[in-house]
Amino acid sequence: MRLLYFAWLKTKIGKTEETLDPPAGITTPAALVDWLKTRGPAFADALKDRRTLRVAVNRHHVGWDFALKPGDEVALFPPVTGG
């Protein structure tokens, strides 16, 4: 699974992207975020409040209960501020 981080999430986590295989049972972005939070204090802090985050899978906005598949591109970011 390819993971991308943007804006302050990228700054807090300290990287823009990574490729990893989450454990079996991680089938939604909600579960993915909960698992990512266990990977260290930077992740725990950046991801502590899901209400401050949005998620896209394969470049589409999705909800936290979206069904993830192996090989998906999952992006986590704060609400967008373009325009």
Next chain:
Amino acid sequence: MIRVQREDFDVGFEIENLTRGKTTIGGIVTFVGTVRDGGGADAIKSMTLEHYPGMTEDELTAIEAEANKRWKLDASLIVHRHGKLLPGERIVLVVTAASHRAAAFAANEFLVDWLKTKAPFWKQEETPQGARWVEAQDSDDLAAKRWAKG
């Protein structure tokens, strides 16, 4: 038509290029978003726009398609810049052209409202006190929700 680019754009050229020869057009509405410094001691020095290459283009294309589904437009264009911009510089251009002004005005406002809440851009402001990420505004969400279909 949509474009995401680092370079500035020429508003007059873009309008001319978009509408040339399309004689059914009776009205053209143009929105240009620019970097404001906020004024005072906290005035920002610059703004950097980050985006999600690939998804940005997909979202802008989808938003433009939705506008063309809702209103009868003869032409439409979104140009959005990324990278480091100074106060006064142009960020975004939205042009809508239609036979009658009502469709052009409504579609333009819709495009700006939707792109502000859907297109994956994030603004970081460089201030005298350091850099800070711009927070999303509830007012932008409310503006976008006006266009939700019942």
